Amino acid sequence: MLLGYIFDVVKDEQQAEKYLIDVFNDVPTVLHEFSEHGTNAYCKLQLMAKKRLSGYFKNVEDCEDGRPRTSARPNKYTDLMTAEQQLVFCGIHYQGKNTATIAAELNTNEEGVRRLLKEAFIIIRNNRDHAGIH
Amino acid sequence: MQEYINSGILETYVLGCASEEEAREVLYMKEQHPEIRSALEQLEIDMERIAEAGALLPPPGTWSKIEKQIEEISLRQPTEPAIYRERYNDNTQAPPTPPDYINVESESSHMRIHKVWRWVFAAVFVLGKIFLGFAIYYYLENRQMQEQLLELKTEMKQLKK
Numbered sequence: 001m002l003l004g005y006i007f008d009v010v011k012d013e014q015q016a017e018k019y020l021i022d023v024f025n026d027v028p029t030v031l032h033e034f035s036e037h038g039t040n041a042y043c044k045l046q047l048m049a050k051k052r053l054s055g056y057f058k059n060v061e062d063c064e065d066g067r068p069r070t071s072a073r074p075n076k077y078t079d080l081m082t083a084e085q086q087l088v089f090c091g092i093h094y095q096g097k098n099t100a101t102i103a104a105e106l107n108t109n110e111e112g113v114r115r116l117l118k119e120a121f122i123i124i125r126n127n128r129d130h131a132g133i134h
Numbered sequence: 135m136q137e138y139i140n141s142g143i144l145e146t147y148v149l150g151c152a153s154e155e156e157a158r159e160v161l162y163m164k165e166q167h168p169e170i171r172s173a174l175e176q177l178e179i180d181m182e183r184i185a186e187a188g189a190l191l192p193p194p195g196t197w198s199k200i201e202k203q204i205e206e207i208s209l210r211q212p213t214e215p216a217i218y219r220e221r222y223n224d225n226t227q228a229p230p231t232p233p234d235y236i237n238v239e240s241e242s243s244h245m246r247i248h249k250v251w252r253w254v255f256a257a258v259f260v261l262g263k264i265f266l267g268f269a270i271y272y273y274l275e276n277r278q279m280q281e282q283l284l285e286l287k288t289e290m291k292q293l294k295k
Contacts, residue, residue, distance in 0.1 A: 001185040024200040040178040047150045092149045114142025124180045
């Protein structure tokens with residue numbers, strides 16, 4: 001799962017594997033955080049991956065060509081989102097942007113970005129529940 | 135409370151783009167309000183679902199690479215988890231002293247030595263070759279001398295006759 005996420009960010013298999021190894025190498029130093037009550041191991045690993053990818057996000061930002069970027073491959077959840085919702089969700093999730101940057105890009109405020117993000121999560125959840133029934 | 139949940143701050147926290155202040159606030163609210171804890175757990179499940187949808191199988195050998203690097207790190211670093219190291223520091227109490235013996239039996243069949251030994255081994259090898267050369271030279275020389283001595287003795291016997 002984590003490799004898929006990293007691949008969607010870096011869009012290169014070898015680089016993604018390298019980042020994956022780096023993330024798992026960081027695990028022993030924060031092992032106690034994984035054993036804390038209520039910690040979701042995957043989300044913790046994903047946040048660690050984002051931290052590792054921060055340098056990559058910065059480079060991408062510097063080379064930004066103005067085109068909207070989504071994940072490297074089609075995703076059944078993001079495909080259901082509107083263009084704005086995709087820009088917000090993928091901007092934060094796959095490009096490491098913060099809400100202020102996206103708000104400026106969309107010419108809106110941070111509340112508006114958070115609303116769009118919430119809508120994106122509602123789409124994921126609705127589809128998730130739908131998939132669970134069948 | 136519902137207004138806080140609907141504000142979208144929990145989503146930014148789960149995606150790791152909340153500011154430090156916001157993250158602290160979310161963690162505080164999570165501890166205080168079970169509804170927020172539950173909402174966060176749901177969002178984490180949502181994140182797992184989207185990750186599952188884009189999951190990739192790691193190439194063969196990835197895990198062995200991770201394992202190898204973790205082993206190397208664990209050899210370099212102290213073995214106690216960070217939480218215990220911090221506890222020792224906080225209480226200004228010394229960690230338990232290591233046992234006064236050397237572990238002579240290792241699982242690995244390899245040993246690590248200082249690089250300077252490379253030159254020592256090279257010098258020993260070269261000197262060994264030189265001594266071997268001398269030994270062969272003197273052996274042949276000695277054999278030749280003995281042959282000559284034997285010839286001389288034979289000549290002297292013949293002369294006496």
